[in-house]
Amino acid sequence: MNASIATNQTILVVGGGISGMTSALEAAECGKQVILAERNTSLGGRTSLLYRYFPKMCHPTCGLEINLRRLKANRNLRVMTQTEVTSVTGKRGDYTVTLKISPRYVNQNCTGCGECAKVVEAEIDNPYEYGLSKTKAAYLPHAMAYPQRYVLDASIVGAADGEKAKAACKYNAIELDMKTETVELKVGAVIWATGWKPYDAAKIQPYGYDRFDNVITSLEFERLADPHGPTGGKLLRPSDGKEAKNIAFIQCAGSRDENHLRHCSRICCMASLKQTQYVREVYGDEGKSTIYYIDIRSIDRLEDFYQKVQQDSAVKFVKSKVANIKLHEETNDLILHGVDTEGYHRYAAQHDLVVLAVGMEPESNGIALPADMITDSSGFIEGSKDGGQFSAGAASSPLDVNRSVQSATAASLRAIQVVHKTSATEGAR
């Protein structure tokens, strides 16, 4: 992609999840020039790995399809994948950004025919399945990947597999000598839509995520429920592939906890309520779900969903922060210990699978933000002091998809204001 297209009238959006795509598209559909930089190999972000959305139980990929169509139809928007922002210098309306583009080892000649994947033998943990399954080291990220191009995992570059892949490609799409590129661009405004990552569940020691196979995260559970996922939509537990029919959902796994994340992650209550309905979808009354919670936070009309799930005889609610989990060695089941604080009921409850509703940590924790950036105590981004860089979606605060998109749309307007003003002042000159 050539740097010359960018000027101080260009808006850079960092992150190609639903927030980033929204910010980019909304601005582009107002006629602005936009560059969308995504670190991963394809757009879609976290939500493309979810099975369904609450409260409608509709599929994230449906919205992704529309956004991709908008994006394909819009010439104001340029997408750069495997691209990270390494520095932002300059000032509001006149930034110079440095982008690091990692090699895909596959160029735009790729037709997505898949011949390379057929010949490559090496397998890697599927990065789009939280490592729950393997994929060939030459792979199409997922069924709706955009760009619809294969990726060669660096591990086979310089190995026999890499050569095999190259030989199998009729279209000279594979470039084993592709190098990391660095590009400098001029942009007027930057929108950080870097999103969130699940809190490292292993740090919540009493729940033994690192010790017990059948303690998983809510995001891994999404993959299990997804027909495109590693189990083809069957709720099979990791230890023995047994159907999980008595599932515990533990709320505030990391959230609202000064030993972990001091904030409430907002979405987890609804996510677990939603996931109890996955269990019902598969097993009907057979599938039991129990939600261990402190406060159920189903705000505005989402309350209806909570009330609906409360009516579900297969779902139980226990007002309790689970104290610890012990392994039942014979069965690989888990015993949850704690006290239901409504009244006083001590329990030692056995479940065949435990899903930790892990909290949202800003993905930007761990990437170097420009010095000028203001973040809160949890690392969520407020924006830059000079008012030319903004945050959108879950990068700005723990938000659900709907609110993320609102936030992303608002961020586009703020960015447009910046480029509008620079053009106005330049016009005046």
Next chain:
Amino acid sequence: MTNANQQAVALYSNDFLREVEERVEEGEWVKMCMQCGVCAGSCPLGNAWQHTPQKLFMMIRAGKREEVLTSDSMWMCTSCYNCIVRCPRKLPITHIMHGLANYAHRLNLAPKGQPTREVARLFWNSLAKTGRVNELKFSLAMYFKDGIVQGIKNAMAMQSIGLALVMTKRLNPMELFGGHKCKDPGSLHKMIAKAREIEDRKKGFTS
């Protein structure tokens, strides 16, 4: 001692939370509890608690002074510190439990003859006397805390262990006569008395 109680009641009228905040070790943390219950589930002797820590905090906020201070729940604390490390609000729960027990004991509202209360008292006395705990005297004292008869029973019950410890040189009968101690217990007593005096002044005990 009861007058200490009456005096406290008078002083704090019906604001038990404030009383706890000002007079109980780490009491100012009680208001920060968010009732998640992780402490209740983490306690190894949990099922022996009539009122779990989180519930005690709620009772304090609800002004249930009598119930809280006469409860024997906090006397069940083994000081395992599970509650402290798991509390999402970082309340020093173990210390608050100790503080409540101490305060109840101080006002003489704690359950009479509550075994741990007795053990704690004996232990302290043993250490305060010489500066070091004398395990033999401490144990004997314990066996006889409920009177001679019960004492004999207890001692008999534990005889084998006692003997075994003697055999293994881990309980020295000679300790009865003298044994380990700090050089100048006298000044040590003064130090402890001084510390108590300051604490009473600070917490507004007149008795």
Next chain:
Amino acid sequence: MAEMKTAAYICSGCELGNRLDVAQLSKIAQKEGKMALVREHAFLCNEEGVQMIRDDIEKEAVTHICIAACSRRSKTEAFHFPTVAISRANLREGVIWGIAEGEQHDEVRQEMAGDYVRMGCAEVKKMTLPLGNPNHAHNKRLLVVGGGMSGMTSALEAAEAGYDIVIVEKEAQLGGWAAKLWKRVPFKQPFAEPQDTGLAELAGKVSSHPRISVYLSSTIAETSGAPGRFSVQVKGAAGITTEEVGGIVQATGFTTYDINKLPELGGGKSANVIDQAGMEALARTANGAAIKRADGKEVKSVVFVQCAGQRDESGTHLPYCSGHCCATSVKQAMYFKDANPQVDTVVMYTDLRLPGMGEDFYRSAQQKGVIFTKGKVSTVAASGDGCEVKFRDLILDEDTALNADLVVLATGQVPTAGVNLEAWNPIVTAAEGGSAEAKQQRVEMQKTSVLNLNYRQGPDMPQLKNGFNDSHFICFPYETRRTGIYAAGPVRRPMDMLQATEDATGAALKAIQTVENASLGRAAHPRSGDLSYPIVRLEGCTQCKRCTVECPFGAIDEDERRFPQFNESRCRRCGTCMGACPVRVISFENYSVDTVGNQIKSIDMPDEFSEKPRILILACENDAYPALDMAGLQHHVYSAFVRAIPVRCMGSVNTIWITDALNSGYDGVMTMGCKHGDNYQCHFVKGSELANYRLSKIEDNLKQMGLEKERVISHEVAITDSARVAELINDYVAKIQEIGMSPMKGFN
């Protein structure tokens, strides 16, 4: 307009060359497709292939091209030729990936590919290149209805981006609800203390902004027109003024739920039971000093009752949660503690809801000594000088009571959204039917309208749920059902001030976007950028009004002669009108009864003894068609007897296509639309539902034709159903083979 020159390009890459007889496909394009130019290429999407096409367009003056290669969803950058009409024959995802491999299938696979080439050629010949709606509307001013926090934010944010704004506020001053607050909940860290609302500053900026003009004590008498050319009658003290604007933001806010409806909680019974609004009033009077009750007594103890008349499952009060009330009560409890730490402040809740950094605000209140009690309040009654709050303490598990000088009920937000169209429409029908009573009701209802739209579908925006103007879509909160009109703030959804300002900014952007699109004659979301627009041949119109009634976006009015009057910039290009029209006079340049009808008729229909049924699939392009593509990608093998055509929306399916298909010998027709019902997926609101309704009517036609009703079947298909579509197809093919070939074959 230069005359049509057609070309077909057949790719043999991606194994197409090995699995298909490309030469034969070329022949089909030439002989049957009647393509002037036919070229094969081994790698059509690479630079060379694309250049070849570009050259033909420039040097050979090609105007219509059919690309027979991969799915229309693939390689869109390569096959981007904005100056010509394009059709795509889906040979890769649609044929060689989805159909069984191996020689025994060569014949049927080739036949399928052949038909797709025929269809591609047939389609493109009926297309013309869309050039955009000629009635461009260029007005870029924006109207903001409501001068509260949301309205002022929308106005200012849009003005700062260079757009002119008109604000209409019904009160005598700006500020709305926010003006009643003493302080607000913090937006930024530290999330610890109540903050100044910043309203005065905002109002100042708004009233002094060169691009913003404000009408106070004014309402809207009528709104007519369309994005880019709305005409708004503003009714003020000075009479009626007309304002021309391009887009509208409705930020009309909310009122609080009336506490008189909560007598069991002392609402309207005791002067010492107030709502959060009343509490703000007391705080403003105290202005930082000790807070006094209406009767002047200083408040020494206060209880906040959360969810008062909210989250109600009995059906008497608000069923939803207003979201802001927990934080608001926490803030108000701080008012007391900050003025006098000795005041007993209890917040009584069942689920405390302070998401995000609200947790810090909660902690801060506890730090200040606010007591939080998890309890369910049964009654509040006057007692002595104050109130007695009876409640069940859920933690201590006992029924108990608290006495307080003052009780604050956290009641919910009730939107000011205007007329509920679901109630409106039947009344209008009755009124038009001549019912005097209905006419009267209609007049009364009209009085409550906010926008007074003169649209065929009613005077205000449709409401989603509980009277709020929210969008139905999670990914698209601004997907409005009235193009160019966007709800912002608590009229969209119960929300706090931070979200309202965020929402108002987003709505402002969408309004800006509409006027920009309208000025280019382009469609708005979700077909944003689409230059095609509905064209009607009025001479053929029978004034049946189906199009005006069924348009989900109220784009079509009726002129004085009762002919449909299209407002293209309100139109979202779904084609529902096209599907509705019994005389088929509505079409789009690149999507019409003919573009699809021609494809249907173009295929090579085997005779009834061939044992080769032909089944037509009409698939929604947003969910079902991608699912079919992915079935191919993931090699969920399905029958080669089907022929799939993507449609913009099930709503655009004209039943003539189905009857034509059956007449021309198809053995079955499958429609694949998206989910309908309460949680419908259709981005054109009712498309799949309408299609279902229309198909139910088709049975009679089938009878007349002497066909089994199983010959037409419709399915709800989600985009994730890639495996399921293959099953559906194979099951249906089996079913058709069971009932036998269509007797209609060979009659034409």
Next chain:
Amino acid sequence: MAKKQYAFYPGCSSQKGASGSNFLTSIDVMCDKLDIQLNEIPDWNCCAASIGYAEGGELPRLAIGARNLALAEQHLPGQDMVSGCPACWLASREASERLNGHANLMAETNEALKEVGLNFKGSVKPRHMVEVMIEDIGFEGMKKPVVKQLQGMKIAGYVGCQTNRPFGIAGESFENPQYLDKMIEVVGAEAVTKYDQKVTCCGGALAFSEPEKSQKQIRSIVESAYDHGAEMIVTPCQLCQANVEIYQSEINKKQGTKFAMPVVYYTQLLSVAYGGSAKQAGLDGHIIKPKKLQDIAGK
């Protein structure tokens, strides 16, 4: 090479003739091999443990803790205070952190300390012997002096509470600390990694006051060791050692179990591995004889 110097705070239970006296003997051998020199704090006093709370109250307990710290500060300047007993370590560290964290408490405490002619500046760092082993010696360092492999022994590492919570050993988790298992491997024995009672409370001081309740704890601690095929339990804690070893006979008597699970200190393991005799390792100090360990030591 110069020996590492520490201000040593043995604590009441590790005095001669006390329940943990064999810990003291074993620690000597171990330290000698590791070039650690422990200088006993002159005239140290009891830490008041946790159980001291009821009668002691806040400030007296802090004063008692501070006295030891002050003594170390005065007599063994610059040396970290090291304690083998978790209770002593915990009380000292709590005292030092609370006092350093609250100027007023520090002042009040020093006012009391005046009575014994002392003043605490807050400089000395109270550490646990295990911290010294891991942070100053390191597992590699622990390996060096090993002359006897405890080949074929299956040992359950029982960490207990107070070495582990609330402060714990840096880098270890409260729920599943690994260091004892690593020490067991250092001496060539096999660690029972699946041992799930690692951090279960033995009942602590309530062994005296609430025997039934604490013996229930002890039972599960011992039982799980048996279930996971351990032939011995190793612990860093005096009270844990005493409770878990001593009360097995009681439990057998009352509940008809046949427990005879030896419970030793990690210091004893190392002493034996470092070539110490059974006596030097204090193996004679057990009611339930660690037979196999004695044999190895005898070889």
